[in-house]
Amino acid sequence: MKVNGKHYRSLWWNSEKNVLEIIDQRWLPHDFRTQTVGTMEEFADAIVEMRVRGAPLIGATAAYAMALAMKIDPSNAYLEKAWKYFNETRPTAVNLRWALNRCKDALLPLPEDQRADAALKLAHEIADEDVEINAQIGRHGLAIIQGIAINKKPGETINILTHCNAGWLATVDWGTATSPMYHAHNAGIPIHVWVDETRPRNQGALTSWELGSHGVPHTYIVDNAGGHLMQHGKVDLVIVGTDRTTRRGDVCNKIGTYLKALAAHANNVPFYVALPSPTIDWTIANGVADIPIEERSAQETTHVQGIMPDGSIGMVQVTPEGTPGGNPAFDVTPNHLVTGLITERGVTPATAEGLQAMFPEFANVKPAAKNKKTGS
Numbered sequence: 439m440k441v442n443g444k445h446y447r448s449l450w451w452n453s454e455k456n457v458l459e460i461i462d463q464r465w466l467p468h469d470f471r472t473q474t475v476g477t478m479e480e481f482a483d484a485i486v487e488m489r490v491r492g493a494p495l496i497g498a499t500a501a502y503a504m505a506l507a508m509k510i511d512p513s514n515a516y517l518e519k520a521w522k523y524f525n526e527t528r529p530t531a532v533n534l535r536w537a538l539n540r541c542k543d544a545l546l547p548l549p550e551d552q553r554a555d556a557a558l559k560l561a562h563e564i565a566d567e568d569v570e571i572n573a574q575i576g577r578h579g580l581a582i583i584q585g586i587a588i589n590k591k592p593g594e595t596i597n598i599l600t601h602c603n604a605g606w607l608a609t610v611d612w613g614t615a616t617s618p619m620y621h622a623h624n625a626g627i628p629i630h631v632w633v634d635e636t637r638p639r640n641q642g643a644l645t646s647w648e649l650g651s652h653g654v655p656h657t658y659i660v661d662n663a664g665g666h667l668m669q670h671g672k673v674d675l676v677i678v679g680t681d682r683t684t685r686r687g688d689v690c691n692k693i694g695t696y697l698k699a700l701a702a703h704a705n706n707v708p709f710y711v712a713l714p715s716p717t718i719d720w721t722i723a724n725g726v727a728d729i730p731i732e733e734r735s736a737q738e739t740t741h742v743q744g745i746m747p748d749g750s751i752g753m754v755q756v757t758p759e760g761t762p763g764g765n766p767a768f769d770v771t772p773n774h775l776v777t778g779l780i781t782e783r784g785v786t787p788a789t790a791e792g793l794q795a796m797f798p799e800f801a802n803v804k805p806a807a808k809n810k811k812t813g814s
């Protein structure tokens with residue numbers, strides 16, 4: 439998407455330096471900083487520290503990480519070592535494991551001297567596929583918004599609530615939850631977006647930065663305001679992203695999503711999830727029982743980042759000294775609270791039958807023994 443009129447993806451390959459370039463999202467929305475990622479440690483750090491974040495973007499980053507690994511040492515042993523090293527960076531977004539497995543499956547059959555080039559080519563393909571998948575999600579989500587517009591007075595604004603950042607910053611481009619919003623805005627449909635702040639990392643500020651850059655009307659709200667707005671008829675539709683959706687349609691997403699789904703269900707507000715197929719974990723059904731929930735640092739809850747009086751970006755402590763912080767980074771919305779899943783192939787019910795009908799090639803994937811701690 440555009441940043442000050444210039445098109446950017448969230449990551450891109452610098453073919454002159456032969457390194458990956460990323461937007462370092464830790465400094466947004468106050469400072470737009472890019473950086474190169476050229477070592478195994480820099481790749482792992484970029485994922486762990488959320489310089490790159492969002493399930494699809496984590497997956498694309500992991501693919502480029504495997505390309506670097508094959509350039510360093512194309513042996514089977516190093517391939518396995520790299521797979522394990524990167525799989526341990528963050529446990530919840532299944533796109534990480536999906537990308538690592540896709541790379542391993544493609545590379546193992548190849549002679550070692552072909553692996554580095556093949557791995558980089560595959561990383562480019564995964565990045566480009568993500569852009570197209572998200573554009574398709576946008577087109578299918580646009581139809582939902584158009585369906586709501588028909589029942590509104592001509593020119594009446596459609597109010598959409600979203601949680602966290604499932605925007606182009608969380609993917610290579612377009613975003614997932616935001617793609618239908620951008621498509622609707624570009625089609626001239628009057629939308630307004632309620633943007634949940636999404637403590638503790640305040641990814642709502644990223645969504646606000648994105649939507650503002652594209653001229654989409656929006657309002658930044660505290661996480662706990664969504665239910666009130668729904669009770670008062672101020673939300674026509676909720677669209678969120680996902681980090682892992684199970685084969686029966688249970689949706690794992692940023693902490694707080696479940697509460698939005700409960701409020702939407704209680705107020706008969708349609709609750710849709712934008713779901714790229716690499717985010718489906720076909721090996722599990724019960725999301726609450728089987729999806730590993732990342733526990734991040736307490737400091738993310740006891741402190742908040744922002745612009746300091748001198749204009750620098752800093753952290754301030756919001757809690758008393760010594761107060762412990764708890765920080766589960768995700769929660770799981772059971773499928774019965776989900777109105778529909780917006781995939782790149784179309785909109786489907788959040789059920790095992792719905793997902794199998796949309797993706798029949800995965801219908802026979804066998805449940806795997808899960809180690810909930812690592813998610814694989």
Ligand SMILES: CSC[C@H]1O[C@H](OP(=O)(O)O)[C@H](O)[C@@H]1O
Pocket residue numbers: 491492493494601602603604605608609613614615641678679680681691692693767
């Ligand atoms: C399009 S996936 C976006 C998804 O990822 C975010 O998690 P994080 O910022 O911790 O990587 C959040 O759950 C978003 O909905």
